[in-house]
Amino acid sequence: MAGLGDLGRFSEPALHVLISLAAGPKHGYAMQDDIGELTGARPGPGTLYGAIRRLEEHAYIEALPEQDRRKPYRLTDAGRAALGAELRRMRSLAAAGLRRLAVA
């Protein structure tokens, strides 16, 4: 496997963080804004930094040198691969579901 399922059960916030970082390195607060725009719901700090910590433990993201008070993160190669796999899985599941809805 070695997909995002390694994060215990798979979490939406973790996916949002990865997608946000896919557009380039960012620190936490910027991710909150980005995710807010992307999904319509801005995650609170508890949600966001919890997801970040777990992603870092799994080496899907890594911290860059802290500057000012900001802690930027970027995707690792493993994170990029896991994100791609997860997104493709999602897309095909959504397609399969929509097909079933259309037929019935």
Next chain:
Amino acid sequence: MAGLGDLGRFSEPALHVLISLAAGPKHGYAMQDDIGELTGARPGPGTLYGAIRRLEEHAYIEALPEQDRRKPYRLTDAGRAALGAELRRMRSLAAAGLRRLAVA
């Protein structure tokens, strides 16, 4: 809102149950098999029946008359609508993520 987000944080098992029922009414054990084929991971009873109970509480699915020892369920109109909305949301999020991955 009134999407699947009402189920506390949105849950993957709940989504799988809805997709499974989108292909027609089923009882729990049949859903386990169907979801196993669909996703590669067959949910245990704790996961499955927990998700079913919550979906029924939200009136996204409803029980049909029990026959033999089987408790079949089917999608309600609300469930069908919520599933469609969720799947379209998923598909567009996956597309946006993949776009970001491709560019970077």
Next chain:
DNA sequence: CTCCCTTACTACGTTCCGCGTAGCAACGCA
């Protein structure tokens, strides 16, 4: 006819994620 495997569900407990609240520090600006 009796054992066992499969089907089908219920009950229960643990883990740990999601999420909100609160707090703190630095910066800008009026």
Next chain:
DNA sequence: TGCGTTGCTACGCGGAACGTAGTAAGGGAG
């Protein structure tokens, strides 16, 4: 110098996810 924004840490509650175990009925093999 006071206030809003930025940026993160700390903390705690509720509840979903998931496994394990238990129950019960049916069917096939021997």
